[in-house]
Amino acid sequence: MNILSLIFRELVGLFVDDEFLAVAILAVIAGCGAMAAYTEVAALVIGALLLAGCVVVLLASVARGSRRIRR
Numbered sequence: 001m002n003i004l005s006l007i008f009r010e011l012v013g014l015f016v017d018d019e020f021l022a023v024a025i026l027a028v029i030a031g032c033g034a035m036a037a038y039t040e041v042a043a044l045v046i047g048a049l050l051l052a053g054c055v056v057v058l059l060a061s062v063a064r065g066s067r068r069i070r071r
Contacts (some may be wrong), residue, residue, distance in 0.1 A: 021061040047067035 032050040035041055 018061055018065070021057065024057040024060070025054060028057060043065065 028050065032046050032053065035049070036046050038045070
């Protein structure tokens, strides 16, 4: 049973290692999902916003990480 809990903790750690990144990506996905569900914006536009939002969040996370390393 210890092996299963260790594997589970490692899998969770892969996704929640950087809390900012995980929460921000979920916010981008939720925002785009809400936009798709409640507006009549074209799917291509929502897909572009999803891509751009994820890239911006990733770049912000990398910038935050590099500042932490320099300190």
